[in-house]
Amino acid sequence: MRTESSSASDPSLQADPPSHLTNEAEARTVAIFGAGRVGTALARVLVDAKYDVRVVGSGPASGIDLIVSVMAPGAVAMDAAAAVTGADIVVLAVPLHRIDSVEFALLQDKVVVDVMNYWEPIDGSLPDFAGVQATSPVVSDLLAGARVVKAFNHIGYHDIATDSRETGHPERRALAVAGDHDEAVALVLEMVHRVGFDAVYAGSLAQSGLLEAGGPIFGVRLDRAELERHVTQDAPARR
Secondary structure (H helix, E strand, O other): OOOOOOOOOHHOOOOOOHHHOOOOOOOOOEEEEEHHHHHHHHHHHHHHHOOEEEOOOHHHHHOOHHHHHHOOOOOEEEOOOHHHHHOOOOOOOOOOHHHHHOOOOOOOOOEEEEEOOOOOOHOOOOOOOOOOOHHHHHHHHOOOOOEEEEOOOOOOOOOOHHHOOOOOOOOOEEEEEEOHHHHHHHHHHHHHHHHHOOOEEEHHHHHHHHHHHOOOOOOOOOOOOHHHHHHHHHHHOOO
């Protein structure tokens, strides 16, 4: 990935992503693992943004058909293997302590968006994640062969739809995207933009602790300029 500091010259920091980030042919299909509040909230805005959205639950697709039809009209409940087949982007929106329920082999060579946060009161003690500066590098190691990108974890599920705004709106909120693979990051920057947020590149996965609980942007409404300042000033040294 890029190693220079974020600046106004970085294409991911422009008010409108360049054409190669807004070409709808680049990513049309998203598979979401997780039919809970986060997964269905993302499914709703992605459907509105004209993505083909598939939702995967913890069991057979038939078990979440009703939930998906009510909570994310237009999305389709599918079994994991079928959902991932042909998906341009896979979103992991499951509790972190259940990551082992995901069949890692299905995600080989996929762009995977890590929306997960480590909540010890909920997840219990997870030695692999406890005390690390950022959890996404650990997720990336578990999903060897996948191109992991951190995004959407520092906004509450209830804000995903209500804070979405059209390009140029004075109240448009900015969201950060971190990752190590240019093409994967570009797809996710585009996705963030299309669902109604200004997308700001926040560095590598090693720097993604900026987005996590306890970080300066977690749960905070920021516009592009404010988020860029945090990326420049608060992110760990770029590697």
